[in-house]
Amino acid sequence: MNAFDYEAPQSVDEAISLLSAGNGNVGILAGGTDLIAQLKEGRKIDLMLDLKQIPEATALSFDEDSGLSIGAATSCSKIYGYDVVQSRYPALVDCTSLIGSIQIQNRGTVGGNFCNASPAADTPPAVIVLGSTCRIAGPNGMREVAAEDFFTGPGQSVLQSGEFLVSIQVPTPAANSGAFFLRFIPRNEMDIAVANAAASVVLDSEKTTIQEARVAIGAVAPTPLLVADAGAALVGKAVDDEDAIEAACAASRAAARPISDMRGTIEQRIHLSGVLTRRAIQGAIQRAKES
Amino acid sequence: MATKTEDYLGITDYKVIGTRPIRHDGVDKVIGRAKYGADIDMAGMLHGAVVRSPHAHARIKSIDTSKAEALAGVKAVITVEDLPLQEDKIEDLGEGAANLQHLRANVLADGKVLYHGHAVAAVAATDIHTAQEAADLIDVEYEVLQPVLTVQEAMKEDAPLLLENQTTESLGEDTGQKSNVCTHFRHELGDVERGFAEAELVIEREFDTATVHQGYIEPQNATALWSADDQITVWCSTQGAFTVREQAAQILDVPVSQVKVVPMEIGGGFGGKIRIYLEPLAAVLSKKTGRPVKMVMSRTEVLQATGPTAGSFIKCKMGVDKAGKIVAAYAYMAYESGGFPGSWAAPGAMCIFAPYNIPNVLIDGYEVLVNKPQTMAYRAPGATNAAFASETIIDELCEQLDVxxxxxxxxxxxREGTRRADGPVYPRIGNEECVKTALSSEHYATQLNGKNRGRGIASGFWFNVGLKSSAAASVNSDGTVSLVEGSTDIGGTRTSIAMQLAEVLGIRAEDVKPQVADTDSIGDTDVTGGSRTTFATGWAAYQCALDIKEQLIERAAKLWEISTDDVVFDDGTFSSSDSSKTLSFKELAGMLDETGGPVMGRATVNPSGVGGAFAVMIADIEVDTETGKVEILRVSVIQDAGKAVYPSYVEGQMQGGIAQGIGWALNEEYAYNRDGLLTNASLLDYRMPTCLDLPMIETHIVEVPNPGHPYGVRGVGEVPIVPPAAAIANAIYDAVGVRMTNLPMSPGEVLKALWSKNGENGTA
Known part of the structure; x- marks a missing residue:
């Protein structure tokens, strides 16, 4: 590991001025579970910018009107330990509680998971199906980007030079809604997804018909994917409409464009996109029924 | 003292053997005070780093170290030129052997790199970051060659040769034929052709198993100090300090007496910590700088560059007669050696049909060079691959015979008297007792219900070894005994060895203070490997106690002015034969000064009475047919320990072996890409099971005493890893009807097998 400077700005503005001061390669530190590992593997930076002193970046709060605000540097375990998340956003518990180990969950953050932009990241699909927005600070002030539009490629996002992710805003769940996330890994913990999927549904007041649906899949394309066709296949359909669910799975399989690597093959990942889409939809419907 | 099997059968009145005292090293390990190699820190200590090959197979055209040497803080840089030249000579390592030229070229590449991660140069600097930066500044120019990654590729006549001068030794003769095949051997028993001709049912299959890692948690490390008087001290993590001393002395071309090896506590070895890697580098860097040099591998270096165990290609064929008796068996076993010769087909061949009485057997074994790290032992090395083949064929035979x-x-x-295909005739063994225990177990009697669930059975054998051990002990005036021995403590062997001394002297295990000593402080002791330590070093401790007992009888006789023949020692008490005088062990220990001075016992052994070990595994699993994932529901292991000196440790070994075997079965593999680069050199992607992947592993210790050991001990450490791969494959077949013939049986592979059986839609 090479020597680098370390700064812990106290405000968004201070962070922006440090970022625009021409400090060379900047590594932004939230939990550090990706950054520090990368530094140990030879990534060179000139400045490490620690977000954990910035109030907006570590806040975790809920408001009935604006929903859940997750600071980019909020740890996974803080998120899944928050009673509002447990009662109203179980899909966020699904994803934040299965990343790495408990030690990793105590350090790692959803913001870092987004900015590291691994195609196999476990939090984006759930955050995407919940209709969330990324709040980005930059030299020209704040801008907002839909979660599904945040990623542009492996390790790449819409973040421009001088910008950083401040927080993620997750809307208040609608009545009669449910969301669910799962991944497939060969072990039962400590693993990277071979494929993952999330689904959210809003049911009618009788809880028999799907009014809105979103499906997202991961580890099967250069970025996490919102599969619009999968959601569309479910809208207006009965919760027990097997053909509609199969159509959604087929849409996921069609959207997946994975690679083969030591974690899985193209065929396996396309197949799993369908299997996990089905299980995510069934899980989301079940939760909506129980809501 | 009992000397025959019959004398042990039914013995239950041991005082110490078979109990579970608090382990002597427990407190230090629980509170983190135990010292491991990475804990070493010394004044003036330098840190070393290694430059490693980014290619699997390449010729080294040039090495330019000038930029590294110019970096501030760098104190020395070495390449293979700094290691003395070696003769073409084989060195026995206790478990495995090494040609010294190859050992030298493995420690630092000599003209050619033979695997991704092969060490090319080493640096010592004032801190680890500077050392790593300097390593990055060393320019190595390579001519990249085509890698050879499987035994099948390597055995082709036109395959690129890894070692240009390597010729095949076939049936003990050098053929002079240049080849990647280093060795071809054969075991023959009876007439296999006639046997198959007489068979009613014959099954033949081919098996591929992946290269796998032992998975010790502590990375290799070494700190060396080459002092001005040419005395060299090495602190390291090893299964055998004397083996390190021998290898290091040879590689450094110094007498063994100039090298002292201090074994630190070990964070696992499983066969992987016998060959040396860093020790000579640290020593030469220390010689160049006059300062202690510490080197610790990263996990990536461990996976890329230290010895995994061999992947293999096995063809196996077995035939049964009308009566359901196996009449013939054949195996073709080609095992990876890695970049240098020496592999594990030979022990695999000793185990493949070992649990059975088969009159006609033919086994052909091949050890083959491939562009992977030089393979090393791994818990019953070679036997898991072998049992995966033979035990899944047996399952298929049973299915077709409906038995x-x-x-x-x-x-x-x-059973006793059966001849194994590689020669030995069994003494009393416990295979039948293991099978009977499995048959009568609650697990086997409980029916497994549910869709996609299945049960698999497999047996395993490991021969165990004896080899050299030494022990020395001194009696303390408070009635305790300080025991010094040379076996790295793996799995609680300090205690299991001390207990054998305590049993003889009639004292408590807690009254023995065992210590693992360095190579200057105890007699030669072979590696903790081959399941030998409780057997052989325990035997040395037993002999050592007999020596003490004899001396104390003399002291009592002197004190009481009677003949030694009139002193009786029983259950920790010395008494005169007329019972008029008695002294406890402790009382007599307090009277040594007045009866002639201190008492020390000593013993060295090289025992031959090794008792082979058998194990049976019952595995219940469930397959998720949509994902191919196998869930382990319930597992039992039944194993003959001979005599379980410390039952908790025996159970620990059984559970540990099964856990590793499950990992090997389901997910573990070195994933090399087409260029021969290791793509999963981390414990994230080299998927060993976690505790969430394993059920409680139920253990049944069978005790059929080994007639070759004073307490009937057999080795217990290795055999439990032998059956799991086969048992799980058999369970998968029982669950979903597919025969898995490749390891690992990862979700993707099971899915593929299901697709080829049912078609993709059949599983969705």
Whole structure:
């Protein structure tokens, strides 16, 4: 590991001025579970910018009107330990509680998971199906980007030079809604997804018909994917409409464009996109029924 | 003292053997005070780093170290030129052997790199970051060659040769034929052709198993100090300090007496910590700088560059007659050696049909160079691959004959007097007892219900070894005994060895203070490997106690002015034969000064009475047919320990072996890409099971005493890893009807097998 400077700005503005001061390669530190590992593997930076002193970046709060605000540097375990998340956003518990180990969950953050932009990241699909927005600070002030539009490629996002992710805003769940996330890994913990999927549904007041649906899949394309066709296949359909669910799975399989690597093959990942889409939809419907 | 098997059968009145005292090293390990190699820190200590090959197979055209040497803080840089030249000579390592030229070229590449991660140069600097930066500044120019990654590729006539001068030794003769095949050997028993001709049912299959890692948690490390008087001290993590001393002395071309090896506590070895890697580098860097040099591998270096165990290609064929007796068996076993010769087909061949009485057997073994790290032992090395082949064929035979797989194993069981295909005739062994225990177990009697669930059975054998051990002990005036021995403590061997001394002297295990000593402080002791330590070093401790007992009888005789023949020692008490005088061990220990001075016992052994070990595994699993993932529901292991000196440690070994075997079965593999680069050199992607992947592993210790050991001990450490791969494959077949013939049986592979059986839609 090479020597680098370390700064812990106290405000968004201070962070922006440090970022625009021409400090060379900047590594932004939230939990550090990706950054520090990368530094140990030879990534060179000139400045490490620690977000954990910035109030907006570590806040975790809920408001009935604006929903859940997750600071980019909020740890996974803080998120899944928050009673509002447990009662109203179980899909966020699904994803934040299965990343790495408990030690990793105590350090790692959803913001870092987004900015590291691994195609196999476990939090984006759930955050995407919940209709969330990324709040980005930059030299020209704040801008907002839909979660599904945040990623542009492996390790790449819409973040421009001088910008950083401040927080993620997750809307208040609608009545009669449910969301669910799962991944497939060969072990039962400590693993990277071979494929993952999330689904959210809003049911009618009788809880028999799907009014809105979103499906997202991961580890099967250069970025996490919102599969619009999968959601569309479910809208207006009965919760027990097997053909509609199969159509959604087929849409996921069609959207997946994975690679083969030591974690899985193209065929396996396309197949799993369908299997996990089905299980995510069934899980989301079940939760909506129980809501 | 009992000397024959019959004398042990039914012995239950041991005082110490078979109990579970608090382990002597427990407190230090629980509170983190135990010292491991990475804990070493010394004044003026330098840190070393290694430059490693980014290619699997390449010629080194040039090495330019000038930029590294110019970096501030760098104190020395070495390449293979800094290691003395070696003769073409084989060195026995206790478990495995090494040609010294190859050992030198493995420590630092000599003209050619033979695997991704092969060490090319080493640096010592004032801190680890500077050392790593300097390593990055060393320019190595390579001519990249085509890698050879499987035994099948390597055995082709036109395959690129890894070692240009390597010729095949076939049936003990050098053929002079240049080849990647280093060795071809054969075991023959009876007439296999006639046997197959007489068979009613014959099954033949081919098996591929991946290269796998032992998975010790502590990375290799070494700190060396080459002092001005040419005395060299090495602190390291090893299964055998004397083996390190021998290898290091040879590689450094110094007498063994100039090298002292201090074994630190070990964070696992499983066969992987016998060959040396860093020790000579640290020593030469220390010689160049006059300062202690510490080197610790990263996990990536461990996976890329230290010895995994061999992947293999096995063809196996077995035939049974009308009566359900196995009449013939054939195996073709080609095992990876890695970049240098020496592999594990030979022990695999000793184990493949070992649980059975088969009159006609032919085994052909091949050890083959491939562009992977030089392979090393791994817990019953070679036997898991072998049992995966033979035990899944036996399962298929049982299915076709419609017989219970345990009844079949009982009917065909090897027993006292059975000749194994590689020669030995069994003394009293416990295979039948293991199978019977499995048959009568609650697990086997409980029916497994549910869709996509299945049960698999497999047996395993490991021969165990004896080898050299030494022990010395001194009696303290408070009635305790300080025991010094040379076996790295793996799995609680300090205690299991001390207990054998305590049993003789009639004292408590807690009254023995065992210590693992450095190579200057105890007699030669072979590696903790081959399941030998409790057997052989325990035997040395037993002999050592007899020596003490004899001396104390003399002291009592002197004190009481009677003949030694009139002193009786029983249950820790010395008494005169007329019972008029008695002294406890402790009382007599307090009177040594007045009876002639201190008492020390000593013993060295090289025992031959090794008792082979058998194990049976019952595995219940469930397959998720949509994902191919195998869930382990319930597992039992039944194993003959001979005599379980410390039952908790025996259970620990059984559970540990099964856990590693499950990992090997389901997910573990070195994933090399087409260029021969290791793509999963981390414990994230080299998927060993976590505790969430394993159920409680139920253990049944069988005790059929080994007639070759004073307490009937057999080795216990290795055999439990032998059956799991086969047992799980058999369970998968029982669950979903596919025969898995490749390891690992990862979700993707099971899915593929299901697709080829049912078609993709059949599983969705």
């Amino acid at each position: 219970d797989p345990l009844e079949f194993r009982l009917k065909n069981s090897a």
